[in-house]
Amino acid sequence: MILTVTLNTALDITYKVAALTPHATHRVGEVVERPGGKGINVARVLAALGHESVVTGFAGGPTGAVLREMLAPLAPHDALVEVAGNTRRTVAVADDATGDTTQLNEPGPTVTPGEWTAFLSSYDSLLRDAEAVALCGSLPPGIHVGAYAELVRRARAAEVPVLLDTSGEPLRRGIAARPDLIKPNADELARLTGSREPLRATRDARRRGAHAVVASLGPEGLLAATPDGTWQAEPPEPVKGNPTGAGDSAVAGLLSGMVTGLSWPERLSRAVALSAATVLAPAAGQFDATAYEELLPRVTVVEHTTGMPAK
Amino acid sequence: MILTVTLNTALDITYKVAALTPHATHRVGEVVERPGGKGINVARVLAALGHESVVTGFAGGPTGAVLREMLAPLAPHDALVEVAGNTRRTVAVADDATGDTTQLNEPGPTVTPGEWTAFLSSYDSLLRDAEAVALCGSLPPGIHVGAYAELVRRARAAEVPVLLDTSGEPLRRGIAARPDLIKPNADELARLTGSREPLRATRDARRRGAHAVVASLGPEGLLAATPDGTWQAEPPEPVKGNPTGAGDSAVAGLLSGMVTGLSWPERLSRAVALSAATVLAPAAGQFDATAYEELLPRVTVVEHTTGMPAK
Numbered sequence: 001m002i003l004t005v006t007l008n009t010a011l012d013i014t015y016k017v018a019a020l021t022p023h024a025t026h027r028v029g030e031v032v033e034r035p036g037g038k039g040i041n042v043a044r045v046l047a048a049l050g051h052e053s054v055v056t057g058f059a060g061g062p063t064g065a066v067l068r069e070m071l072a073p074l075a076p077h078d079a080l081v082e083v084a085g086n087t088r089r090t091v092a093v094a095d096d097a098t099g100d101t102t103q104l105n106e107p108g109p110t111v112t113p114g115e116w117t118a119f120l121s122s123y124d125s126l127l128r129d130a131e132a133v134a135l136c137g138s139l140p141p142g143i144h145v146g147a148y149a150e151l152v153r154r155a156r157a158a159e160v161p162v163l164l165d166t167s168g169e170p171l172r173r174g175i176a177a178r179p180d181l182i183k184p185n186a187d188e189l190a191r192l193t194g195s196r197e198p199l200r201a202t203r204d205a206r207r208r209g210a211h212a213v214v215a216s217l218g219p220e221g222l223l224a225a226t227p228d229g230t231w232q233a234e235p236p237e238p239v240k241g242n243p244t245g246a247g248d249s250a251v252a253g254l255l256s257g258m259v260t261g262l263s264w265p266e267r268l269s270r271a272v273a274l275s276a277a278t279v280l281a282p283a284a285g286q287f288d289a290t291a292y293e294e295l296l297p298r299v300t301v302v303e304h305t306t307g308m309p310a311k
Numbered sequence: 312m313i314l315t316v317t318l319n320t321a322l323d324i325t326y327k328v329a330a331l332t333p334h335a336t337h338r339v340g341e342v343v344e345r346p347g348g349k350g351i352n353v354a355r356v357l358a359a360l361g362h363e364s365v366v367t368g369f370a371g372g373p374t375g376a377v378l379r380e381m382l383a384p385l386a387p388h389d390a391l392v393e394v395a396g397n398t399r400r401t402v403a404v405a406d407d408a409t410g411d412t413t414q415l416n417e418p419g420p421t422v423t424p425g426e427w428t429a430f431l432s433s434y435d436s437l438l439r440d441a442e443a444v445a446l447c448g449s450l451p452p453g454i455h456v457g458a459y460a461e462l463v464r465r466a467r468a469a470e471v472p473v474l475l476d477t478s479g480e481p482l483r484r485g486i487a488a489r490p491d492l493i494k495p496n497a498d499e500l501a502r503l504t505g506s507r508e509p510l511r512a513t514r515d516a517r518r519r520g521a522h523a524v525v526a527s528l529g530p531e532g533l534l535a536a537t538p539d540g541t542w543q544a545e546p547p548e549p550v551k552g553n554p555t556g557a558g559d560s561a562v563a564g565l566l567s568g569m570v571t572g573l574s575w576p577e578r579l580s581r582a583v584a585l586s587a588a589t590v591l592a593p594a595a596g597q598f599d600a601t602a603y604e605e606l607l608p609r610v611t612v613v614e615h616t617t618g619m620p621a622k
Binding site for chain 1: 326328331332333334335336337338339340342373376377402404406411412413414415416417418
């Protein structure tokens with residue numbers, strides 16, 4: 001199975017309003033709730049691709065109970081660790097006219113040292129059956145900034161390939177523990193390396209400790225710096241739609257390709273096609289299976305053959 | 312005991328953010344939750360004044376469970392009727408700098424005909440022990456617009472004095488069933504009567520069927536048109552603070568004065584002092600007991616002696 005870790009799970013709530021006006025009162029037309037957090041999204045896409053997937057991380061309180069109830073009928077197996085605090089909500093307020101959304105993210109429950117210890121023990125035992133593990137998203141209050149570095153080290157000790165998808169200081173510290181793969185977007189990459197030049201920044205991120213770096217560049221697709229070479233993979237044409245979850249689908253594609261033993265160009269094609277098929281799907285965070293099948297053979301992958309630093 | 316009815320109860324959530332910017336992502340600094348809905352606020356103030364109070368209406372789903380759990384340690388007795396749907400949330404986004412709030416109100420669960428019948432049966436039996444009843448707030452989806460008229464008629468048949476505090480068409484229909492008292496604010500009164508002239512509109516509202524009308528005019532206090540005369544009651548000085556719940560505190564003051572057998576000027580003084588003490592309290596929807604005691608003897612009540620239409 002493939003394990004995904006979401007330390008700060010969320011109940012994602014979407015409110016449809018006519019238009020958001022600060023300091024006014026709004027009648028919400030429609031309320032949609034779904035289990036959220038990057039690792040949960042990744043696990044759902046993996047399950048849709050036919051992989052056995054297991055989600056862990058933390059859930060607690062009344063919101064955690066709702067999240068787990070909504071997760072129960074879905075394919076990913078729930079191995080979340082119970083916490084005393086209340087799982088966070090995220091509220092996306094979507095304007096009816098434009099579809100533009102305003103996002104309000106609760107901080108999440110404070111995780112106690114005892115709860116973190118319980119998680120580590122569960123994580124170690126889940127690693128025993130894992131073909132790969134993905135560490136996804138932000139850290140909840142109470143979790144030390146080096147937490148992902150610790151989880152990377154434990155995965156490497158268990159000889160389980162580990163993908164890290166986070167940002168800021170947790171990413172910086174996590175890279176130093178030498179994960180197999182990181183998947184920053186252009187902003188995260190710029191914060192990490194100080195460079196907005198994608199090829200330079202991606203290679204620089206690799207030098208900091210990640211064995212491979214796959215940068216997601218939005219409409220320009222993915223740029224991968226790996227021990228086997230450097231590639232850029234692009235969708236055959238620009239896609240229009242809701243980009244929510246597109247990065248998580250790319251992570252799922254990379255993991256899926258990794259455990260299936262695909263070559264880097266094949267992995268990147270899978271990740272780009274899934275990502276584009278997610279943008280095209282009407283519901284946020286899901287992918288359009290027909291569009292995926294149709295896009296997959298048409299993704300272009302170009303190798304950068306010069307200036308590749310030895311590693 | 313005094314019964315309050317809240318057909319569309321709510322879990323009131325407050326989010327503190329630096330400043331709300333449409334189409335941006337916000338980290339919520341602080342999350343505060345409290346049981347909400349006008350009738351629940353009224354019952355809490357009544358309990359603080361020493362009255363036995365009972366809340367009824369609907370609650371259901373995970374949000375209803377949270378609301379009832381938060382209500383349990385409070386003084387009002389919970390006689391809410393369980394529904395299958397999920398109780399609504401209201402989200403108040405408060406800007407840190409200015410304190411201005413942006414309100415997002417979910418519609419509430421759709422109440423089925425069977426649930427409405429169960430409520431009516433419970434309501435009739437609660438009326439047997441009630442000294443007075445207050446019908447408060449908006450109607451949830453599924454409840455017919457004449458619902459308050461029906462609840463007014465049942466209270467009158469049971470000889471229980473009934474106060475109606477709602478707006479729009481439910482208010483218009485409810486008034487025709489001849490409630491003992493309505494408490495519109497200036498906007499509600501204008502929508503009902505077409506007049507923005509408070510004295511004329513208040514008397515007009517009375518002619519439509521309410522035995523007494525107490526209009527809440529914000530900083531100008533209360534204007535009452537009653538069978539015993541017409542009075543205006545004002546706080547001794549303007550008060551600054553959070554007006555959330557001030558109207559509900561006025562309703563509690565009017566009910567408290569009614570069941571205690573106070574004269575109209577005494578009832579109005581109590582309602583105005585409670586309302587002002589609610590604006591002054593730091594927490595939304597609570598009143599400052601010391602400020603209330605201090606304000607009560609200083610409220611000015613003036614009788615309008617001319618032009619009072621016979622009824």
